Amino acid sequence: MAKELKNLTKRAENYSAWYNELVVKADLAEQADVRGCMVIKPYGYAIWEKIQQSLDRRFKETGVQNVYFPMLIPKSFLSKEADHVEGFAKECAVVTHYRLKNAADGSGVVVDPEAKLEEELIIRPTSETTIWNTYRKWIHSWRDLPLLCNQWCNVMRWEMRTRLFLRTSEFLWQEGHTAHATREEAEERAKQMIRVYADFVEQEMAIPLVVGVKSETERFAGALDTYTIEAMMQDGKALQSGTSHFLGQNFGKAFDVQFVDQENKLDYAWATSWGVSTRLMGALIMTHSDDNGLVLPPNLAPIQVVIVPIYKGEAEKAAFDEKLGALADSLRKRGLTVKYDNADNKRPGFKFADYELKGVPVRLVMGGRDLQNGTIEVMRRDTLEKETVPMDGIEDRVEAMLQDIQHNIFNKAKAFLDAHIFPCDNYAEFKERVKDGGFFLCPWDGTAETEARIKEDTQATVRCIPFDTDQSNPGTDMVSGKPAVCRAIIARSY
């Protein structure tokens, strides 16, 4: 086994260390030279590109168009929406100058004090303010609506405690910003986009979800409602994986975006915004991977099939190259991404360990005896099962196996999620058990006081009020003893 692999901490020993090591050892990302920022390496970025392509297609199918707005936002914009400034304006990168000059002592460059900006600029932590300030110029009549824009970009929030993909100061994301003529249409769009996210995450990332609405405390700053997809990691903690916000007329009013409606009356535009980020990479890694390394869903794997020959000498290598090169081409013709690895500067055992670590879903190995017998060894990464099968019909088998892996890892994660959702209406029991992880479905009186008490006692928060839970007769709040207004998912989270 390769050195890198042997050194990977086991999940049971230290789940957190396992994750941190895996991200680096699998060549996904690493800490950058700037505090709290990351470098996304080629293998990690290839997964992110697949996520982007699939989401982008889904957005466009709902009529969304891509745009690009500036990364710098005038400081004064942040103060315009009262709730928004509370939630977002504080921890962010501030541009105060626009020029450097040579230091007088020749030691390098210094900030030119003469080049001070009149108004400081903020690197966008999110773009509602600058986009709605522009929408004022674009929206005049109900005919200009709906306006459905999205941008793929970088954003910056000055985080004190960072972890690769899960929480970094700079991260990549998409942010959708829509404007509508009616409240109903905006609310429906906010819900539609959380469904688009849920469908993508379940179908392509093979991550099962709880979908619901946030409590007021946990809402986006400036939203009337925040919808969320919550995934469960293998340690039972929740990872908020995407959110969609119904913003009411808050930004329309703050930025004076008025339009003439069909009855010829002026009204403020209704808004939504919605986003997912490179945090999804963290969810992907933590949901499926194991002590041997990454496990990737075939739909997002940069390499779906790797083919490795075990040969002695150049003549045998040439025979493999011909036979396996043809196999690789034949699989590629079916739309699969295939790597044929005949490199002679690494031993087969090293290659096997490396492709396991990188989560390549299917591995095909051919040795001298296979060559004679017309067979090939197939291994699937999710179960690590191996078998030797005839070369005849191998393409169909590989294709079917990839589909099976995609379903199998979803089902495995779904079984884990279902087994760790615990109905609970006893606070003593809750406090005892919540530290071991899991989603607790609890009667809640709907008050921020109860939420604060739970958080203080246990660090757990209301993740959401789930859509697919029977909310009739929610019972009695387990903390306050008051009548509950709903059953909520309460859990510790990333």
Add this chain to the structure above:
Amino acid sequence: MAKELKNLTKRAENYSAWYNELVVKADLAEQADVRGCMVIKPYGYAIWEKIQQSLDRRFKETGVQNVYFPMLIPKSFLSKEADHVEGFAKECAVVTHYRLKNAADGSGVVVDPEAKLEEELIIRPTSETTIWNTYRKWIHSWRDLPLLCNQWCNVMRWEMRTRLFLRTSEFLWQEGHTAHATREEAEERAKQMIRVYADFVEQEMAIPLVVGVKSETERFAGALDTYTIEAMMQDGKALQSGTSHFLGQNFGKAFDVQFVDQENKLDYAWATSWGVSTRLMGALIMTHSDDNGLVLPPNLAPIQVVIVPIYKGEAEKAAFDEKLGALADSLRKRGLTVKYDNADNKRPGFKFADYELKGVPVRLVMGGRDLQNGTIEVMRRDTLEKETVPMDGIEDRVEAMLQDIQHNIFNKAKAFLDAHIFPCDNYAEFKERVKDGGFFLCPWDGTAETEARIKEDTQATVRCIPFDTDQSNPGTDMVSGKPAVCRAIIARSY
């Protein structure tokens, strides 16, 4: 004719005003709220996405992988490569603080003086420094080479005079950064990438080019050689559309990136970098468009074919919807992007003018008589020629027409370029004629003094020493009277 179109300034009146108006009226981009930055609108961004996709595929075919590096760069990095700091470090956005706080008087937010960074951070003007500081950790042996990375991202250079797409403080681009074991391989990669750019720009953007190498004066800060593609706008001025740099070992040495070569000796890695930006959008607009608006090459047009019915009443509309909806589907099955515009809140004349303004390559119009006769009117945007043709076989005709437009606008621009390259070895004549535009192919003595003199006298610069020009017997420098070392393209430029 629609109001927007009538108001477009004519090229002959004021080419510069024509461009500025066209960018805004055709809904490509507009000035942002932050000085010198732009908002790229959906129609403009759709073109940029096509540019990205096509280039990205070409990069990957040469083995390049995408990555993402942080947008912030520690100030000290910029001082490490001596030439680089001279060229790039000065006009850039400087982050000095990482937090805002509520103003004591309740007036909004102010910069928190307590949250001052120990070392200022610069928003990347280009990423050689931060990438090479990371490559030190990635490159140890010749086996780690070549390293072929690219990123699509935003960059910022604090420009004083800005124009949409052509020169903005923030812009979008890709930057490729490669590391190699030998000088020869790095030089070949730098040349390869300028060929990739040239092929893309000529084949997809239909823009003919002069390809060559920059003079020392015009080189990228830190490069040993800069290769360039220079396009000619309709006013005869040059637009530098993409560059590829052979960086030697300058960054390898500045950031101490050493590797063990095949003879087991330590050497510094050899570097290239190469980039194109949203400036290409400016080149696209200015090369092909006319007094009626945009002319887009079919390969990059967001809408390739628009179909407009001219109907009276709901019954006729329904008949058109059936017939033309089927035509749209049939064209889409061939991979074309088609818009069927049966909206009844805009008159046909308005639609025609709008699609002309937006440069849709082919327009199909069907009226009541066409419906009876089984005919349809076809108009091509490049020549504005119209004809009424049978519906039978219309798909083949449209497909052929799109190909013809792609070739025709290239040929037209190529004829213009060829007609405006003037061999010239008389400085008096040069000075007289250069202000009217054109590329002057002149004997040059290779000195910076001569370049400076030409620039001072005429604002023209050495654009490049072209590859495809016979450089034997270059003659006598037209300014200094000394023996010329080459013939160079000298022109005014954007």
